[in-house]
Amino acid sequence: MKPPPFDYHGPASLGETLRVLAEVGPHGKVLAGGQSLIPLLNMRLAAPAHLVDINRVAELDTIAAEPGGVRVGALARHAAVERSAAARAVQPLLGQALRLVAHPVIRNRGTVVGSLVHADPSAELPAVLALLGGSVRLARLGGEREVAAAEFFTGPLESAVAPGELAVSAFFPALPERSGTAFCEVARRHGDYAVAGVAAAVTLDEDFRIAAARVACVSVGPVPVVADVTEVCGPRPAASVGWDVDWDAVARAVQDRIDPEEDIHATATYRRHLTGVLVTRALKSAAHEAGHGEQGEL
């Protein structure tokens, strides 16, 4: 299991990177963390003629946390974002999801933007971006565009990145006040891709009633499946008696939206069932966090 030969490019700046990418066009592949790409190369399941290694492009190694959200540069490693207190403060879901991405050693090398571009429907970060309605900035020689998550993930292992383009950063928007998030998943082994997983975000109104509730589901469709369940959830009066939400109805509403498939690890039926369970768990946990735990047991 050794990678096939390729022409190597090791640009030191963004400009140089874009020039090389323009030159090699569809024959080029970008190498960032390599934690998904290099296994494919080693198994000779991918054989790009040109590999454009961006690991020397220091200007892409950025994490910018602002009140509106977190912008993560193409070279920011999972571990760096996970450790970033500023990023966690602005968008806690990042940290909640990153803990579930593979193993710590993989996260030392893998990049957040790389995970998005890889667009594995079983991966956590695409679901996070989709749930939050974030975006990916794509640069090419002489221009750039910002692609919304809804348009970015186009199929299993397929994204909107065109030949000659580089995903330079991703933006994870912050949520309004009184919001909470959670990521719940079931994996076969700790650190494996999830059999099913659900990211949830809940925003409460001033009376601590559910004002908005969304989930994004992994491993149950060709791309992360986002469902807005605000209507089914609420608004429900906040009270010490609980949220009084018909969780089964919420789970059913999401289950109607997904299209899981059977594989060697799970049946489609199990994935559908599990997604229902995890929707409830994730939403309850997110709502709890949104209310800072002041609203009693759910």
Next chain:
Amino acid sequence: MNHHITLVVNGVVREASVPARRLLSDCLRHDLGLTGTHVGCEHGVCGACTVLLDGEPVRSCLTFAVTVDGREITTVEGLATGGELSPVQRAFAECHGLQCGFCTPGFLCTATAFLRDNPAPDDEEVLEAISGNLCRCTGYQNIIKAVHRAAEIQAEEAG
């Protein structure tokens, strides 16, 4: 086409001329003769090839040597200092934390970095730290024990 690279491996400047596709694991083992780093799967799952890149554990089978030109690498051969075994090495022997020893270099490197950052870990933290390394021999029980024991030795020697 070969690339001329310079790595600082275990504190020593090493040079090599490698094709771009040479994996760091192969570069260390074959070009530099440091065969202590082992290759168990070449797709990043088993962790046997884990080395420290500027102090952080990474999979050397998922890293091209040319990418890390100019960086510092620590391998299992570099864990002992001045002929004296490190606390992690001693603890693994003391606790019977290895059997065939093939996965061991990856565990040793991973645990070394972990205990540097977290010198007094609890059970769950130890489990999480080594959760990306496969061992087929030990059932992990004595590896977990060894990581705790290494923390103890480290503390004793620091105190």
Next chain:
Amino acid sequence: MSERREPAREHVTGVFGKRVQRREDARLITGRGRFLDDLGGNALAAAFVRSPHAHARIRDIDVAAALDVDGLVAIYTWEDLPGVLAEPLPLLIPHPALTHGRTAYPLAREVVRHVGEPVVMVVARDRYVAEDACSLIEVDYEILKPVVGVEEAAQAAHLVHEDVPGNVAAHMVQEVPAPDGRSAREAIEAAPHTLAFRLDIERSACTPLEGKGVYARWDADDESLRVYSSTQTSTSVRMAIAAKLGLPLPKVEVIAPDVGGGFGVKIVHPWPEEILVPWAARLLDREIKWTEDRREHFISSAHERAQVQYVRVGFDDDGRVLGLDVNILHDNGAYTPYGIIVPIVTSTQLLGPYKIGAYRVEFSSIYTNTVQVTPYRGAGRPQGVFCMERTMDRIAAHLGRDRTDVRAANFIQPDEFPYDQGMTFQDGRPLIYDSGDYPESLRMLKELIGWDSFPAMRDQAAAEGRRIGIGVGCYVEGTGVGPYEGGHVQVTSDGRVHVSTGLTSQGQGHETVFAQIVATELGVPFEKVSVVTGDTRRFGYAVGTFASRAAVVSGNAIALACRKVREKALRIAADALEADPRDLEITDGVVHVVGAPSASIPLSTIAVLSNPLRYAFDDETRRATQFASAPSPDRPPVSEGEEPGLEGRDYYSPIRSTFASGMHAAIVETDPLTAEIKILRYAVVHDCGKLINPMIVEGQIHGGVAQGVGGALYEKMVYDQHGQLLNASFMDFLMPYATEVPRIETTHLETPSPLNPLGVKGAGEAGVIPVSAVIAAAIEDAEGIPIDRMPISPSDLHALRLAR
């Protein structure tokens, strides 16, 4: 060959039985281990084009495109193989019931029968280049119908081998009548209660972290070959290479260097690569190395476990089994190089610690277009124990009795040993248990896991909305099979003790354990003893490491060799000290008169005296030269019947296997919503006779249980209908990480074996054997759903819940 029946030496002193730290570790924790791929830095690399199809005829092989690859050295197909090398690989263990044994060619000839079968061998500058060349070689295949799944294969709509009707490699029946002469079927018919059910176990595999590998060096001047192989049997690989290459045996040496785990897969030999690499090395007069990669290991080595079992049992009101009738369909994959050892072990070891009234077992070993099946740690026992223990649980459920009571009602009692099960075991010898104490073992286990207090624990959990269950499983394991092993022990004039044995090591700590035996037997400091295993240059006669036999067979051979050395040392010392040898003892490497410590002579000096010299090269040796002393002129310097040197060689050939045993229990929790399965506690009572090093034995148990947990909850080889292995990577073949393996609580019981001088039994495989049975029982207990198929995933459990 020694046939002594000396009582076990009292190992009250010395390091025998102590938790001694391992010899091996110093090099392994510093990166100085020498595994196969750590050797031969300048060797050429071999790689193979392997079949992408499960069943196909090779129409044409076109290598033209590969010839331009820079760094290519050679390309070989079956057509290139000369003489016996072109014949099928050996059928290692023939058996009369194996009427249609078939083995593969080293490189495929005409037909490929599983994905991964080697078709073309490429030799190149390095592995990268070799793989480049492989990718350019075009093989034109005519696809044939693949045969996948043992039950489908048994229906024989299509054949794996054209000349094997019904896809049946072997069919075998063993029958043991009840004491009253009734057959199993008659006994079942007449029994007050009967049950019939089907059980199913899927494929797993050894998957050592280091794959296989071969490195060959041809010495053209000497016309000799040195081969390193990551094998469990270097002596037998050596003989196979000599035979296949037509070389005189003394011109071939095979060395098993540090081996990164074996678990059975490396006992199979010669692998195609083990003869092709040396052959090409000689032909090209270049060093060549092949290092198996992970994908190759999945698709072209060996798997195990897959069986379907049909069970009928008759029993009385106490749960005593009156008759048991088991029919096994065993999937042996595409070839049978290791014969039918696995189903024989299943059908014999199925009996466990029980007295079964009448027993009939029938198996068919069936070909499929999948990777061949050869022993994996446990070697058929996990399936047999799964069958018997699930049977015990079903009896208990049927009668509404405690599961441990039903087992106890069937136990062989301590005063019934030796106990003859009336069958023929895997070594062709009678299945006679030598010793054990099963009631005591069960008592200890129930105490360790808290069997009797579990109902309260279950109620408590239920009150919290949690679902937990408990399970138990018992096994008996025939260990230390023959035919023999040998040991050589030499004391040199520097006082060091050099030990060698022919069998190999894959992480079991043999260097340590054998040194413990030698230090104790010989009365020398542990630090003075060094041990070499698996190197034909040091010891040429051996069988190999399998069947939990190293400590039993090599351990006893080494002990017997030590006793020879000791005897000789005392004889020479008695002469020198003018004492009666019976008054002498060896302590810390010094022979002394008991009660008169000043009258003493170190073993190093005895080593000098034992070897009369003409030439001196240091102070020590000067004392042994011809003018240095005044030996008796009446007798030759080396007395008749003596040999120079303080050394001894001996062999241990067991009359039959010695039977270790154990019992495991587990408490599991199943999530009522997600169907996730978590092992809360895992307890083991283990009896391998006398313990040489409890630390190492516990390590073996831990590792075995972890593999068992893998086989119960995570690992299976998934083939699709086309015979493609869908999970040939560590991504999808789910070997447990630390996060999946529970803490294992272990207690030892020691019932010494009366069969061997050390009183030991094997311990290597034990841990894995009952795990699937135990976990299945615990899940069944938690869920109230019969579990008759393993492994089980959360998705499987969810499906069972829906079907309820």
